[in-house]
Amino acid sequence: MKKKVLGILLTLAVTVAFAAGCGGQNPSEVQEQTENTQGETGAAQEEKDSVIVAMGTTSEPESGFDPAYGWGAGEHVHEPLIQSTLTVTTTDLKIDYDLATDMQVSEDGMTWTVKIRDDVKFTDGEALSAQDVAFTYNTVKENSSVNDFTMLKEAVALDETTVEFHMERPYSIWPYTMAIVGIVPEHAYSAAYGENPIGSGRYIMKQWDKGQQIIFEANPDYYGDAPKMKQVTILFMDEDAAYAAAMAGQVDLAYTSASYSDQTIDGYALLAYETVDNRGFNLPAVSVSTDAQGNQVGNDFTSDVQVRRAINIGIDREEMIANVLNGYGTAAYSICDKMPWYNEEARVSYDPEGAAELLDQAGWTVGADGIREKDGVQAKLNILYASGDSVRQALAADTQNQLKKLGIEVTIEGVGWDTAYTRALGEPLMWGWGAHTPMELYNIYHTLDNGTAEYSPYSNETVDKYMDEALKATSLEESYDLWKKAQWDGTTGVIQEGDIPWIWLCNIDHLYWANENLKVAEQKLHPHGHGWSIVNNVDQWEWQ
Amino acid sequence: MRRWNGRMTAVVLFAAAVIFLAAVTAAGFGFSEEALVTDFSRKNLEPGGAYLFGTDWLGRDMFVRTLTGLSMSIRIGLLSAGVSSVLAMLLGTMAAVMGKTVDSVITWVIDLIMGIPHILLLILISYACGKGFKGVVIGVALTHWTSLARLIRGEVLQLKEALYIRMAQKLGMSRWKIVWKHMLPHLFPQFLVGLILTFPHAILHEASITFLGFGLPPEQPAIGIILSESMQYLAMGRWWLALFPGLLLVLTVILFDVAGESLQKLLDPGSAHK
Numbered sequence A: 001m002k003k004k005v006l007g008i009l010l011t012l013a014v015t016v017a018f019a020a021g022c023g024g025q026n027p028s029e030v031q032e033q034t035e036n037t038q039g040e041t042g043a044a045q046e047e048k049d050s051v052i053v054a055m056g057t058t059s060e061p062e063s064g065f066d067p068a069y070g071w072g073a074g075e076h077v078h079e080p081l082i083q084s085t086l087t088v089t090t091t092d093l094k095i096d097y098d099l100a101t102d103m104q105v106s107e108d109g110m111t112w113t114v115k116i117r118d119d120v121k122f123t124d125g126e127a128l129s130a131q132d133v134a135f136t137y138n139t140v141k142e143n144s145s146v147n148d149f150t151m152l153k154e155a156v157a158l159d160e161t162t163v164e165f166h167m168e169r170p171y172s173i174w175p176y177t178m179a180i181v182g183i184v185p186e187h188a189y190s191a192a193y194g195e196n197p198i199g200s201g202r203y204i205m206k207q208w209d210k211g212q213q214i215i216f217e218a219n220p221d222y223y224g225d226a227p228k229m230k231q232v233t234i235l236f237m238d239e240d241a242a243y244a245a246a247m248a249g250q251v252d253l254a255y256t257s258a259s260y261s262d263q264t265i266d267g268y269a270l271l272a273y274e275t276v277d278n279r280g281f282n283l284p285a286v287s288v289s290t291d292a293q294g295n296q297v298g299n300d301f302t303s304d305v306q307v308r309r310a311i312n313i314g315i316d317r318e319e320m321i322a323n324v325l326n327g328y329g330t331a332a333y334s335i336c337d338k339m340p341w342y343n344e345e346a347r348v349s350y351d352p353e354g355a356a357e358l359l360d361q362a363g364w365t366v367g368a369d370g371i372r373e374k375d376g377v378q379a380k381l382n383i384l385y386a387s388g389d390s391v392r393q394a395l396a397a398d399t400q401n402q403l404k405k406l407g408i409e410v411t412i413e414g415v416g417w418d419t420a421y422t423r424a425l426g427e428p429l430m431w432g433w434g435a436h437t438p439m440e441l442y443n444i445y446h447t448l449d450n451g452t453a454e455y456s457p458y459s460n461e462t463v464d465k466y467m468d469e470a471l472k473a474t475s476l477e478e479s480y481d482l483w484k485k486a487q488w489d490g491t492t493g494v495i496q497e498g499d500i501p502w503i504w505l506c507n508i509d510h511l512y513w514a515n516e517n518l519k520v521a522e523q524k525l526h527p528h529g530h531g532w533s534i535v536n537n538v539d540q541w542e543w544q
Numbered sequence B: 001m002r003r004w005n006g007r008m009t010a011v012v013l014f015a016a017a018v019i020f021l022a023a024v025t026a027a028g029f030g031f032s033e034e035a036l037v038t039d040f041s042r043k044n045l046e047p048g049g050a051y052l053f054g055t056d057w058l059g060r061d062m063f064v065r066t067l068t069g070l071s072m073s074i075r076i077g078l079l080s081a082g083v084s085s086v087l088a089m090l091l092g093t094m095a096a097v098m099g100k101t102v103d104s105v106i107t108w109v110i111d112l113i114m115g116i117p118h119i120l121l122l123i124l125i126s127y128a129c130g131k132g133f134k135g136v137v138i139g140v141a142l143t144h145w146t147s148l149a150r151l152i153r154g155e156v157l158q159l160k161e162a163l164y165i166r167m168a169q170k171l172g173m174s175r176w177k178i179v180w181k182h183m184l185p186h187l188f189p190q191f192l193v194g195l196i197l198t199f200p201h202a203i204l205h206e207a208s209i210t211f212l213g214f215g216l217p218p219e220q221p222a223i224g225i226i227l228s229e230s231m232q233y234l235a236m237g238r239w240w241l242a243l244f245p246g247l248l249l250v251l252t253v254i255l256f257d258v259a260g261e262s263l264q265k266l267l268d269p270g271s272a273h274k
Helices: A002-047 A130-143 A174-178 A239-247 A305-313 A317-325 A352-361 A390-405 A417-423 A439-445 A461-472 A476-487 A532-540 B006-031 B062-097 B100-115 B118-128 B132-143 B146-160 B163-170 B175-211 B223-234 B240-267
Strands: A050-055 A087-089 A095-097 A100-105 A111-116 A152-159 A162-167 A203-209 A213-218 A231-236 A253-256 A268-273 A278-282 A329-331 A372-374 A380-386 A409-415 A430-433 A502-508 A510-515
Touching: A050 A239, A050 A532, A087 A174, A095 A100, A100 A174, A111 A130, A130 A152, A130 A162, A231 A532, A239 A253, A239 A510, A239 B223, A278 A390, A305 A352, A305 A502, A317 A329, A317 A390, A317 A502, A380 A390, A380 A417, A380 A430, A390 A409, A390 A430, A390 A502, A409 A417, A439 A461, A439 A476, A461 A476, A510 A532, B006 B062, B006 B240, B062 B100, B062 B132, B062 B146, B062 B175, B062 B223, B062 B240, B100 B146, B118 B132, B118 B175, B132 B175, B146 B163, B146 B175, B163 B175, B175 B223, B175 B240, B223 B240
Parallel strands: A050 A231, A050 A253, A380 A409
Antiparallel strands: A087 A095, A100 A111, A111 A162, A152 A162, A203 A213, A213 A231, A253 A510, A268 A510, A278 A430, A278 A502, A329 A502
16 A cells, blocks of 8 residues: 555656746746847847747747748738738727838729739738739638638739739628738749748848747848848747746847736736727527527527617626736727727726616616526526636626626636637627738628628628728728717617627737836737737837 | 544544544535625625635635535545445456356446446446436446455355354355355444445545536535636635645545445454454
C-alpha cells in the first residue's frame, strides 16, 4: 500500500512539474530570441527599431499568409501587413485608399471600377498590376474557405492600372471587403503561397517557426511611409505564459485579459483599447416547434416581445462590466456600437422597475416560488456558453444573478461549438461578434430563404427591406443611413422599442502589457478576436 | 480485555475511511445547490474564516464546490467501479468455465482493451456517449474491468482443479450449480477488494478526462474541472484554487486504498492471526 501512496504522490509531483514545464518552456525560447535580436542590432542599441509581441496561440494562421485561407480576411479581420489592400479602414472606420487611387460604382451597383497606383512593386521586384488584383479576387472567390465572396461574379483587368469588378448583386459595402483582401502576385502564387508569401505590403515575412514565432522585416521598397519598426517578432503563447514572459521582460507587448488586470508588472503599463468585440445572447423570437432534424426551434418564454424588452432593460451592464471585466469594457447596445452605421437609438438605461412592470403587464406574474409564470409556462431560461471561455461563462453567470431579481430563473450550461449552433435556435447562447463591416447586421438579423434569420429564429420584413436597400445604395453614406434604419426607423427595428431579438451586453476592451517606453500608435476600434488587430499599424510604433 | 492487534487496526481504519467517504458523499448532496451559486461581491477571496478554501473568479465558495465535486467523483467512482467489477466477475468466470472458445474470445478482448492506453479509450468512449455524467460512467466502466477479470479467470482456473470442486463434478452437479454454490463464495473476497481498489482508479480517471475537457460540463462542480480552471490562475498567485481541492482528491484516493487494504486483511484467512 505504501508503494501505491508513493506512486500517487509521485504522479502528482510529475504532473505539477510537467505543468510548470509547459508554462516555462516558451519564455526560455523567447530569451534566446531576445538575445539573438539584441546581438544583431548590437550597436544600434540606443535607437531600437524592433519589437517583440506576444499573441495567443490561436492567432497563428493555420494555413499561412494566404488571403484565400483566412489571412486578414478570416473570421477575425485585420490588415494583412505582408500584402497591400485596395482600400483601408480609417480610425473612425470609414474608407480610405491604399493601392487604390480612385473607385467608382455604376448606377445599378453592379460594376465597381477601381484605379490603382502604378509605382508598386512586389518584394521579388515584379511590378504590381491590375492583373494581379483581378487574379487575387478571382482566386479568393474560387477558394475562400472562410469569407463570403458570392456577391462577386468576376474581376477583370481593363489595363495595367484599372480593374473592374462585375457583381452578382449590388453590394454597396464592397470597399469594406476590399480593405481586408491582400493582393497576391499572379506569377508567384501556388498552393505553397501561404508559407512563402510575397506581397507588396509594409513587411516581408522573414521566418516562421511553426508553433512558436513569426519574424517580419520592413519592406525596403515600400511605396508608402517607411516603417519605423524594422523588425517585428510575433510570439504565440498561452495567456499565462505571455504574462510570465512580460514579467521576465522578454516581450515588449503581450496580450492579456481582464482577469490579470489587477496585477502589476514593473516597467510595463496595462494598455486598454476599446473594441466592438461584443458579447451578447440571442432570444429566439418564435414559439417552440421542432425542425426536420428533431431540434428544438424557438422558445415559448422568449417569443413574448415584452419578455425580451424586460430583459434588455433589466440588465445592469455597468455592474456586469465591473464584475466580470474588472471595469475594462464598454456597455453594448448593438452589434456595431460606435461604427458609422450604428443607430444611437439602440441605447437604453438600466430600469429594473420598468422591466418588472413590462413583465407584469404582459401577464407574467410572480408565483409562490418567486419565479414568474404565465398560462403554465414558467419564466425559465437555460443560457448556453462555449465551455472553456471563462469570460462568457462569467457573463452568463452574472446574467443569471441579475435576471433572478426580475423573477426569471436562469440556468447556465457549457457546450461545445459542435452543438452550440443548433441548440441556439431554441435557447439563448452567449455569442461574440463585431467586425469592421455592416454585413454583421445582415448576418444576424436578415432572414434566409427559409424565412428565418440564421443564428436565432427571427424575421421582420421591414428590417430585411432596409438591409436589401442598403446593399443596393450607390454611396457608402447613403448605405450607412439605411443600415441605421434597419436597426430602428421610428416604428420598427431590432432595438428596445422594436423586436429586440438579441440582447447585447458589453464590448470587451482588448488589454495588453506594454513596455513603458514603447509608444503604440493610435488604434482603431478592434474587431472581434484578440489577435492581429493590435499590429495593424506596428509600422508606426516608436520607442521613446 | 483483548490485546490490540493488527486486525483491530484494520477494522478501525476501514470504518474511519468508510465514514469519511460517506460523509463527503452526503455533504455533496446537501451542497449541490450552493455549489453552483456565483456571487461577484465575494470573488477571489483568500481562504479564511468565512470561506475555508477561498473563492474563485466567479465568487463561488471553493469549500462547498470541492466537497460537491468530490461527492460527485465518489458517486461516479462507485457506479462505474460497480459496473466494472460485475462485468469483470461475469467475464472472468465465463472465460474459465465455458470452455476453450469462450475463453480465447474473452482473453482476446481483455488483451485488446489493455493494449490501448486507458485514457485514450476513455476519451473516445466518453465523447461517443455525449460526454457528461453518462459518458464518464460508461467510459470508466468499460475500461476498468480487464485486470480484475484476468485475476478472477486465473482464480477460477485454479479452483477447477481443487479437490472439492472435482468431487462435486463427480457427484453430478451441473457446471453452473458448482459455479454458484462453490466458486462464487470463494471468489467473493477477491471481488470485493477488487471493487474497492477500482474506485481510486475510476475517480482519478474521471478527474483526468474532465480536466482535459472530455468529461463533465464546466459549470459542474467536479474535481477535474476545478483543477483545470485553477491552472489559469496559478500565475496570478491564486494558489488556493488548486491546493485544497488537489489535497482532498489525494486524501480521498488514499482513503479508498486504505479501506481496500484493510478489508483484504480482514477477509484473507492468511492474515487471521496478525
